[in-house]
Amino acid sequence: MSLPHLDVYLESYQLALIDDSNPKKGRCIVALEPLSRGSIITTSQPLATVTLQANRNEFCNYCFKKPQAMSPKVMPLQRCTQCRAAYFCNVSCFKNAWLGYHQFVCKASSTSASNKAASSEDPDTLDAEMLERVALNVGRYNQKEKNDRDAFGEEGERQEETVDVTMEAFLSLMGHVEDQPKNVLNRYKRIADGVLKKPYIASLGLSQQQLVEFLCWFQCNNFSIQDNQMFTIGEGTYPVASLFNHSCRPNAVAMFDGALLNIRAIVDIPSGEEVTIAYIDAAHSRTVRQKTLREKYFFNCDCVRCTDNTFFGQIDTMLGEEETDWDRAQRVLDPSNTKDNLRQEIAKQVEGDSWDLLEMCRIYDRKSNCVPKPSKPLTLSTYAHCFVQFFSPYLWSSHNPRLLITSPSLHNYRAQVDRLEDPQPPAARPPVRDTADEILSTSISLALSYPTYPGALIPYRLSTLAAATSYFYDMMADGHWENSVKIGMYIAIQYCFIYPQYHPIMAQHLLMLAKASWNSIVQLELLHHGRALDKLYDNGFRRWIALSKETIQSTFGKQSDQWREVLELEWIFMREQKLK
Numbered sequence: 001m002s003l004p005h006l007d008v009y010l011e012s013y014q015l016a017l018i019d020d021s022n023p024k025k026g027r028c029i030v031a032l033e034p035l036s037r038g039s040i041i042t043t044s045q046p047l048a049t050v051t052l053q054a055n056r057n058e059f060c061n062y063c064f065k066k067p068q069a070m071s072p073k074v075m076p077l078q079r080c081t082q083c084r085a086a087y088f089c090n091v092s093c094f095k096n097a098w099l100g101y102h103q104f105v106c107k108a109s110s111t112s113a114s115n116k117a118a119s120s121e122d123p124d125t126l127d128a129e130m131l132e133r134v135a136l137n138v139g140r141y142n143q144k145e146k147n148d149r150d151a152f153g154e155e156g157e158r159q160e161e162t163v164d165v166t167m168e169a170f171l172s173l174m175g176h177v178e179d180q181p182k183n184v185l186n187r188y189k190r191i192a193d194g195v196l197k198k199p200y201i202a203s204l205g206l207s208q209q210q211l212v213e214f215l216c217w218f219q220c221n222n223f224s225i226q227d228n229q230m231f232t233i234g235e236g237t238y239p240v241a242s243l244f245n246h247s248c249r250p251n252a253v254a255m256f257d258g259a260l261l262n263i264r265a266i267v268d269i270p271s272g273e274e275v276t277i278a279y280i281d282a283a284h285s286r287t288v289r290q291k292t293l294r295e296k297y298f299f300n301c302d303c304v305r306c307t308d309n310t311f312f313g314q315i316d317t318m319l320g321e322e323e324t325d326w327d328r329a330q331r332v333l334d335p336s337n338t339k340d341n342l343r344q345e346i347a348k349q350v351e352g353d354s355w356d357l358l359e360m361c362r363i364y365d366r367k368s369n370c371v372p373k374p375s376k377p378l379t380l381s382t383y384a385h386c387f388v389q390f391f392s393p394y395l396w397s398s399h400n401p402r403l404l405i406t407s408p409s410l411h412n413y414r415a416q417v418d419r420l421e422d423p424q425p426p427a428a429r430p431p432v433r434d435t436a437d438e439i440l441s442t443s444i445s446l447a448l449s450y451p452t453y454p455g456a457l458i459p460y461r462l463s464t465l466a467a468a469t470s471y472f473y474d475m476m477a478d479g480h481w482e483n484s485v486k487i488g489m490y491i492a493i494q495y496c497f498i499y500p501q502y503h504p505i506m507a508q509h510l511l512m513l514a515k516a517s518w519n520s521i522v523q524l525e526l527l528h529h530g531r532a533l534d535k536l537y538d539n540g541f542r543r544w545i546a547l548s549k550e551t552i553q554s555t556f557g558k559q560s561d562q563w564r565e566v567l568e569l570e571w572i573f574m575r576e577q578k579l580k
């Protein structure tokens with residue numbers, strides 16, 4: 001299929017869309033030049049978006065931005081006076097939405113019975129809404145195509161994504177119509193028939209079959225839109241971003257800036273290499289990942305994490321199979337979760353006397369080469385403190401030039417190490433390994449060498465991580481800072497195994513850990529009537545700040561709220577240090 005606008009557009013981003021040798025995989029995007037970690041590889045405009053009902057009055061229904069509640073200069077969202085169902089940040093967003101789709105939906109929803117259905121959160125309603133918006137765009141584009149053809153943009157600089165680029169990408173997407181089970185196709189036919197009954201869709205000249213195809217495309221191409229805290233707030237059709245294939249160990253991530261989607265490199269990507277993103281959360285067992293990818297996207301994943309039977313194979317063995325089909329956001333926010341046995345065991349270990357944060361930090365100091373006794377099972381505390389020795393800060397390069405992720409000058413390197421009061425690599429215990437992979441391999445072998453007992457909590461299992469994540473969020477919400485630090489430290493270790501080093505979930509978590517550490521210091525100092533606390537606390541906080549800064553830079557970027565928050569935290573800490 002010839003895609004002249006799209007090819008020129010991608011080339012302006014140093015990317016090419018090429019056919020994969022495996023026809024079932026379709027095409028893939030490769031880098032034409034080296035792409036550096038943290039850089040935005042390309043941006044993608046939505047062809048259509050739908051907000052989740054629960055968020056409709058929190059985010060602008062057009063740009064998906066949220067007014068900063070605390071800022072007096074920012075206007076609150078304005079509700080459409082006609083349908084009273086959609087919210088916009090200003091007249092400009094309202095006008096854009098009106099021209100695109102709102103004029104149709106607004107009239108229809110104020111009069112028709114479908115108004116009631118549209119207010120529910122069921123998948124058919126979301127699919128129907130998305131279908132209407134996409135159909136409107138495609139129908140109008142088809143009409144425009146009859147009349148004119150736009151000229152290509154200039155070569156040599158990054159181009160704007162024109163409607164032609166978006167449409168060419170959209171109309172070339174893979175939908176696996178032939179692979180869909182009959183019941184799904186029947187459901188799609190029902191949705192398409194419902195949508196076709198609306199006069200503004202019927203007039204576009206699109207057939208039921210075309211609309212069913214669009215619904216199939218949504219299934220294997222659409223993105224969940226996330227807010228800046230990474231909670232899902234809507235769904236979007238992003239045709240250009242949909243061209244990126246999946247890997248469970250990706251080299252890029254999809255990051256939202258309101259309704260705009262940025263694809264960002266999370267490692268240095270050499271020229272000629274395929275750029276991949278993850279379609280699903282990597283915090284799942286190999287079996288669940290592969291099943292989800294087969295059922296929703298119709299392929300057998302042969303990425304490095306799924307096929308490697310040494311390093312990644314060991315990680316998947318470690319994580320285990322004991323997971324329900326949990327979705328982190330849902331589980332974390334589900335209050336009934338507290339009845340979970342595993343959660344109770346976690347609470348017991350964290351809140352019991354055997355986990356004294358300061359004492360454990362002293363025992364597992366990086367100069368002492370301490371590992372828990374192998375005659376006993378690992379507890380959360382021994383696991384977390386022991387593995388922090390291995391991972392931090394050497395897993396994040398700036399402290400160890402030999403990890404070759406960044407190459408800071410020796411001066412900077414020494415300054416960082418001195419500031420964290422960490423030993424130089426030759427003096428560190430356990431010895432610092434040359435590469436992140438070696439650190440991980442050593443850690444996996446160590447973890448797996450401990451005995452497990454039936455019914456006892458196994459720290460490195462996915463089920464433990466799921467319960468711990470829910471417990472962590474509760475502790476943060478209730479202001480139990482010391483408990484948050486303990487369990488947050490454990491979660492950070494688990495993330496080291498599961499996610500690539502520079503991953504937004506890791507960045508977000510490290511920032512929360514840094515906040516919890518700071519609040520815990522303040523709380524403890526108040527309890528001790530202003531006496532300065534042990535230096536170990538300060539060093540712990542410095543470490544989480546240093547790691548969050550480095551990780552946020554490469555994932556959310558320096559324009560993000562996360563970056564502003566981490567700088568603010570650092571500033572407050574420095575000020576307090578000066579005043580002590």
Ligand SMILES: C[S@@+](CC[C@H](N)C(=O)[O-])C[C@H]1O[C@@H](n2cnc3c(N)ncnc32)[C@H](O)[C@@H]1O
Binds near residue numbers: 296
């Ligand atoms: C969002 S599209 C990705 C772009 C697609 N390759 C194309 O040419 O349009 C998703 C589809 O691409 C294919 N795909 C994506 N990642 C793959 C992978 N790692 N291995 C095999 N097929 C993959 C699957 O057919 C999947 O349903």
